[in-house]
Amino acid sequence: xxxxxxxxxxxxxxxxxxxxxxxxxxxxxxxxxxxxxxxxxxxxxxxxxxxxxxxxxxxxxxxxxxxxxxxxxxxxxxxxxxxxxxxxxxxxxxxxxxxxxxxxxxxxxxxxxxxxxxxxxxxxxxxxxxxxxxxxxxxxxxxxxxxxxxxxxxxxxxxxxxxxxxxxx
Numbered sequence: 001x002x003x004x005x006x007x008x009x010x011x012x013x014x015x016x017x018x019x020x021x022x023x024x025x026x027x028x029x030x031x032x033x034x035x036x037x038x039x040x041x042x043x044x045x046x047x048x049x050x051x052x053x054x055x056x057x058x059x060x061x062x063x064x065x066x067x068x069x070x071x072x073x074x075x076x077x078x079x080x081x082x083x084x085x086x087x088x089x090x091x092x093x094x095x096x097x098x099x100x101x102x103x104x105x106x107x108x109x110x111x112x113x114x115x116x117x118x119x120x121x122x123x124x125x126x127x128x129x130x131x132x133x134x135x136x137x138x139x140x141x142x143x144x145x146x147x148x149x150x151x152x153x154x155x156x157x158x159x160x161x162x163x164x165x166x167x168x169x
Contacts, residue, residue, distance in 0.1 A: 004105045007063035007075065012049045014072025015063055019044040022092025030130045035158060043090070052077070058118055064109040066093070066102045073097050076106040078114060081124065086114030086169070088125040103137060111169055123169045126152075129161040142167040 007015060020040045027036050042048070049063070056062035059079045066074035076091035088110055093102055114120035125143060127134040128151060139145075143165035151160035 001068070002073070002100075002102060002105070003067045004064060004109050005067065007053045007065045009050060009053055011063070011065050011067075011072050011075075012046050012053060015049050015053070015065060015075040016044050016046050018072050018075050018094055019049075019090065019092045021095055025095035026092075026131060026133050027128065030128065031160060032158070035160070060089075061110070061113050061117070063090075064106050064113075066106055074102045074106050076103075076110055078110045078123075080114065080118045080120065084119065084121045086111070086118060086120035086123045088123065098133070104141065107141060115169055120169060123167050125165050126162040127165060129163055135163070138165050 023040055023044065024036060052060060053063055057079070059081075061077060061079050063075050063077040065072050074091075074093040074097065076088065078086055078088040078090075081087045088107065091103060091106055091110075111123060114123060123143075125138055126149075127138060129148065144167060146164045146166050148161050148163055151158075151162045
């Protein structure tokens with residue numbers, strides 16, 4: 001049985017692993033190894049995740065995890081980007097556990113938090129251009145493409161593009 005719940009300090013290693021593995025599986029064919037390693041080192045290191053699990057706010061609502069047995073098989077989180085707009089900042093699964101509804105359940109938990117705790121009426125997400133795992137997932141859940149922008153963390157010579165998606169909630 002899979003349970004979705006708010007993450008705690010016991011989940012840090014599992015979140016780090018599922019996000020790192022998910023990031024590699026998603027971007028290995030579209031992004032450089034250097035870029036992938038840089039993003040994983042910045043966002044999915046255990047020290048940062050521990051801080052993000054224990055220090056939540058309106059801007060970062062914390063991680064939600066999908067747990068099966070004692071294993072983290074999915075993780076995601078978001079926060080508010082303005083008074084009424086929430087954003088999904090991260091959502092990854094164990095790459096072998098896709099298409100089981102786990103991602104939808106994590107997204108639902110993030111969305112519920114943004115509506116109930118933070119009074120969001122819209123939700124945003126950035127998806128890398130060419131991400132054929134994320135784009136169909138978010139479009140199937142009512143997100144509508146709005147515009148492109150440069151990806152977070154682009155360094156000189158990198159031209160990665162993020163697609164901005166929106167939905168009313």
